[in-house]
Amino acid sequence: MGFLYAAPAFGAIIAGLIFPFLSRYKKKGRLLVLGIIFYGINVVLFGLSRNFYLSLIFIACSGAGDVVSVIIRNVIRQLNTPDHIRGRMTAVNMAFYTGGPQLGEVEAVLRQISWERLFQ
16 A cells, blocks of 8 residues: 555656656647646556556556646746735645645545445
8 A cells, every 4th residue: 555655756756857858848738738648547547457566557657647737737827827926826726736635535434424324
């Protein structure tokens, strides 16, 4: 389980080391879309995989695709936001980025509790 949790971070580190070479690519929008597609494909393959080592590779690649899209989206957001509201924009982004998954976890726990009560 620990390896599976660490694999996306490992993939992100590798992509972070490779990203300076990717940044020379002129069409950043296409690179963003490719990163998102690469992330999605690897998450689907991870979900379908029954082999532990393949699962590690797929989830590490999803971390690489995710970090490429995150870097490009953050740069776009920072460059297009006026100076006087950049801090607020970053705060709102972080609230959604860090708070969104926790809201989903609350819903999942509540559904689990209701299912357990149903079968007792």
